Amino acid sequence: MHSHSDFPALCEECENDGISDSTLVYDNSAKRRRKQQHDSLADGMEQLLWKAMPKDGPSDFCCAGRFRTTTSFSVHLGVPSGAKYDHLTNYGKHHSTSIDELPVQPELIQEILSGCKQSPFGRGTEAVAIKAQLAPFAPYITAERHKMVIYGPGSFFKAHVDTQRGQGHFASLTIHLPQPHKGGCFKVRHRSEELAFDFAQAKLQPHIYNWVAFCTDCKHEVEPITEGYRITILYNLHMPHFDASIPTSPSGMPGDAEARAELMQRLTALFGVHGKKTLVVVLAHQYAPKSLQVDKLKGEDAGLYCLLHELDHEEPLRATLMRKESDLRFMSAAGRRALAAKQAVISLMNVAIRELGEGTSDSGEFTRMMHPGNWPKRYSACGVELLPEHMRRTPHTLAWRYMDFHPGGMEQALVLRSDHVAGGQLVAQGITPSANEGCIIENSYLAAAMVLRGDLC
Ligand SMILES: O=C(O)CCC(=O)C(=O)O
Numbered sequence: 412m413h414s415h416s417d418f419p420a421l422c423e424e425c426e427n428d429g430i431s432d433s434t435l436v437y438d439n440s441a442k443r444r445r446k447q448q449h450d451s452l453a454d455g456m457e458q459l460l461w462k463a464m465p466k467d468g469p470s471d472f473c474c475a476g477r478f479r480t481t482t483s484f485s486v487h488l489g490v491p492s493g494a495k496y497d498h499l500t501n502y503g504k505h506h507s508t509s510i511d512e513l514p515v516q517p518e519l520i521q522e523i524l525s526g527c528k529q530s531p532f533g534r535g536t537e538a539v540a541i542k543a544q545l546a547p548f549a550p551y552i553t554a555e556r557h558k559m560v561i562y563g564p565g566s567f568f569k570a571h572v573d574t575q576r577g578q579g580h581f582a583s584l585t586i587h588l589p590q591p592h593k594g595g596c597f598k599v600r601h602r603s604e605e606l607a608f609d610f611a612q613a614k615l616q617p618h619i620y621n622w623v624a625f626c627t628d629c630k631h632e633v634e635p636i637t638e639g640y641r642i643t644i645l646y647n648l649h650m651p652h653f654d655a656s657i658p659t660s661p662s663g664m665p666g667d668a669e670a671r672a673e674l675m676q677r678l679t680a681l682f683g684v685h686g687k688k689t690l691v692v693v694l695a696h697q698y699a700p701k702s703l704q705v706d707k708l709k710g711e712d713a714g715l716y717c718l719l720h721e722l723d724h725e726e727p728l729r730a731t732l733m734r735k736e737s738d739l740r741f742m743s744a745a746g747r748r749a750l751a752a753k754q755a756v757i758s759l760m761n762v763a764i765r766e767l768g769e770g771t772s773d774s775g776e777f778t779r780m781m782h783p784g785n786w787p788k789r790y791s792a793c794g795v796e797l798l799p800e801h802m803r804r805t806p807h808t809l810a811w812r813y814m815d816f817h818p819g820g821m822e823q824a825l826v827l828r829s830d831h832v833a834g835g836q837l838v839a840q841g842i843t844p845s846a847n848e849g850c851i852i853e854n855s856y857l858a859a860a861m862v863l864r865g866d867l868c
């Protein structure tokens with residue numbers, strides 16, 4: 412990450428006029444000074460957030476492991492562990508048939524599954540690991556068997572996102588039978604990160620089953636199988652619906668104290684000195700509207716919530732944040748409940764973010780604004796926006812800048828994205844960075860976000 416000093420707030424106008432950096436710095440214009448203050452408050456804030464987040468806390472979108480069972484799958488499925496077969500035979504205690512034709516017909520898979528019993532998976536350490544990493548606020552999780560997938564040579568599963576079945580469905584679990592095969596690497600992606608699980612390479616051991624669990628919004632795929640059969644059993648992982656009061660940090664280990672103190676200072680300055688501000692932190696995961704609730708937060712989003720929630724309880728930040736009733740209309744149901752309980756002013760909501768900026772050869776700078784409410788309607792009403800001169804010189808893709816104007820009624824906001832911290836590329840959620848130097852980039856997208864609001868009056 413570059414520091415603020417790498418990116419002097421030069422503007423095209425000033426550059427053209429031959430006005431130097433220092434002229435800008437000492438410019439008397441209150442507006443410009445404010446922008447510079449914003450910039451210095453904002454620079455590196457994503458890193459600060461990251462550092463200050465609870466350690467050993469939830470931070471994952473995917474976890475994996477292996478477990479041993481001598482009973483469940485081998486007996487109930489009748490799949491001889493480690494056995495080589497072209498025909499899947501004797502798959503259940505009470506059934507006897509064979510698979511001698513591929514693709515396997517759905518009826519037969521159903522029949523096989525009906526011969527299966529719910530696996531013991533989820534009672535042991537695996538469930539604890541999944542819960543801690545992917546669903547930290549949930550008191551427990553449950554696994555619901557979904558389907559069995561058999562891949563023969565040439566089969567694959569293109570990159571996709573699983574359908575979320577119900578509010579509590581937060582992740583998918585795949586259990587890989589110890590079945591000899593080649594190819595079929597399983598890949599899970601989350602924004603710029605990709606994890607690959609090549610169980611064909613893993614030494615097959617009888618009764619040892621590999622598993623992978625990943626959040627429902629993560630893209631995943633199975634590469635073509637070149638030899639043998641790859642068999643997986645899929646589960647939907649659910650967290651129960653529970654009446655969430657605001658959860659406390661799932662981790663006992665606080666994050667970096669210095670980062671936390673600095674973050675606190677900056678947020679206080681942001682909301683206090685400059686007043687009337689909105690901070691938007693784009694969540695790492697995506698959520699169906701009904702799942703966008705505190706208790707349903709996944710992975711690192713839960714850690715982020717804990718941090719902001721804790722900071723919100725500290726004075727003087729607390730004193731600077733808005734608690735007026737007029738704010739309610741912008742809040743999610745969870746935010747409203749929290750406000751009513753005088754617990755927090757952090758709300759979770761889907762926001763429309765519009766990013767404007769100028770492309771550079773390898774990056775484009777984006778300024779970000781957000782508008783609560785119905786995005787497509789409002790957005791089309793926005794019309795063409797004007798890019799102020801001082802925003803033209805935008806040297807870095809992901810560093811954000813404060814906008815001092817309200818084109819088309821879009822609300823100004825500071826928008827932070829944690830993929831910046833994770834070293835990611837700005838490609839998630841439909842954003843495509845431009846490679847064309849000098850072109851104006853505009854991106855609009857909807858994102859789930861954690862929003863802290865200052866004085867709206
Ligand atoms: O077989 C696998 O490992 C994954 C299958 C899958 O992603 C699906 O059925 O949705």
Ligand SMILES: [Fe+2]
Binds near residue numbers: 571572573631
């Ligand atoms: Fe899937």
